[in-house]
Amino acid sequence: MAKGKGKGPEGKKITLKTAKNSIKISFDGSRRLDLSKMGITTFPKCILKLADVDELDLSRNMLKKIPNSIEKFQNLRWLDLHSNQLEELPKTLGTLQNLFYLNICNNKLTSKNLPEELNLLKNLRILNLGLNCLDSIPTSLGALKELKELGLFDNLLTAIPNSVKRLPKLKKLNAERNPFPELMKKEEYVDSIKRIESLYLVQEKDLCCSCLKTCQKERDKLNKFKNKMPCPSKKLSFPSLLTPNSTAMDNQEQWRLKDQHI
Incomplete structure (x- = not known):
């Protein structure tokens, strides 16, 4: 059946x-x-x-x-x-x-x-x-x-x-x-630049070796991302400065994670 x-x-x-x-x-x-x-x-x-x-x-x-x-x-x-x-x-x-x-x-x-x-x-x-x-x-x-x-x-x-x-x-x-679309990804990039521009920046001499190394890695990542995207109309210049201010927290990774959750 x-x-x-x-x-x-x-x-x-x-x-x-x-x-x-x-x-x-x-x-x-x-x-x-x-x-x-x-x-x-x-x-x-x-x-x-x-x-x-x-x-x-x-x-x-x-x-x-x-x-x-x-x-x-x-x-x-x-x-x-x-x-x-x-x-x-x-x-x-x-x-x-x-x-x-x-x-x-x-x-x-x-x-x-x-x-x-x-x-x-x-x-x-x-x-x-x-x-x-x-x-x-x-x-x-x-x-x-x-x-x-x-x-x-x-x-x-x-x-x-x-x-x-x-x-x-x-x-x-x-x-x-x-x-x-790619346009929105570009906007996200510009937003990240604006966030960095508003940060308190420090000179290399004010960072310890560990923090300096971490900052340089983060900066290199940002530069790689920047090279993939069209340049914004206003170029930002930070002579002799590094991002971000690692003296704000003992651990640079803490700073980065904190920024992501703001």
């Missing part, structure tokens, strides 16, 4: 009892509903009875859709949906006004199915959209004035809107491994 076509994995059924037992209390008293790594394929409706939780973790499951009923979680401050199979997000996500953390990394989201209503999350501090299929970012995300960290890595982006790059509180923007 021929077997019928498979319907795909049904996933684990989450009961209200299971969900209640999965609630954890954090050190600050927040109630976190942790349903990560549970093999869930369908959003469990039973958890709507626990909509007063502060944090919801549905990461590392097999969810393809989040229902509009997510709007019932009005107390949510932290929502983790990373590493699922989400192809779209509900517009009602924009009603979660208390949300400050949203992770939807490693899904199957396209720019077309990224809801415009994300710009309503006025209190959002951290947004991770990495490892999806986004070929553009809506300029409306520039309305997220409280955003401090934004992950856009491993997508199909060729540009980032100025409204997003100029967010007033943005400290970390990870857009690595996107097919940006």
